[in-house]
Amino acid sequence: MELKQFLELFNPxxxxxxxxxxxxxxxxxxxxxxxxxxxxxxxSLVLYDSENRNLSEQFPEAKxxxxxxxxxxxxALPRSHDIIVFKDFFHLHENQKGVLKIAYTALANAGExxxxxxxxxxxxxxxxxxxxxxxxxxxxxxxxxxxYDLVMAKKLHMWGAGL
Numbered sequence: 001m002e003l004k005q006f007l008e009l010f011n012p013x014x015x016x017x018x019x020x021x022x023x024x025x026x027x028x029x030x031x032x033x034x035x036x037x038x039x040x041x042x043x044s045l046v047l048y049d050s051e052n053r054n055l056s057e058q059f060p061e062a063k064x065x066x067x068x069x070x071x072x073x074x075x076a077l078p079r080s081h082d083i084i085v086f087k088d089f090f091h092l093h094e095n096q097k098g099v100l101k102i103a104y105t106a107l108a109n110a111g112e113x114x115x116x117x118x119x120x121x122x123x124x125x126x127x128x129x130x131x132x133x134x135x136x137x138x139x140x141x142x143x144x145x146x147x148y149d150l151v152m153a154k155k156l157h158m159w160g161a162g163l
Contacts, residue, residue, distance in 0.1 A: 010035060018044070019046065023047070024047075033062060047065070048067050082108050100113075113153050116151075119148060
């Protein structure tokens with residue numbers, strides 16, 4: 001997977017916090033970890049996997065969270081992340097609205113949410129509509145990875161819920 005164009009979507013600042021919620025670790029996970037190390041930021045990883053693999057050796061600086069099934073929510077403190085990436089996870093979770101609410105609360109003002117799924121598994125219009133319903137603004141479909149559909153949106157201060 002060529003990530004150069006994908007990584008240009010992100011511009012981390014010193015001390016930023018990125019969270020990836022996914023079903024498997026791949027090149028994007030490694031890239032986010034590297035980005036955060038470069039700016040003395042924090043990388044958190046939530047892995048929805050029935051076989052709780054130990055990733056602490058591969059990502060020694062990351063905050064890791066393992067979740068066994070798609071009924072359970074992930075945990076994140078309010079306003080604790082600058083970017084949250086749902087990769088190959090969102091369409092599988094039984095409570096999509098619940099995880100969007102958690103993401104909204106966990107994002108800092110002007111933070112961004114990214115939902116990426118294998119091509120053909122995401123109804124883009126429905127996803128954009130759901131993001132709008134949960135007060136995420138500037139929703140965009142971005143075609144930067146040949147094997148993934150990607151939607152980004154922003155939590156804007158004093159818009160909607162305004163948390």
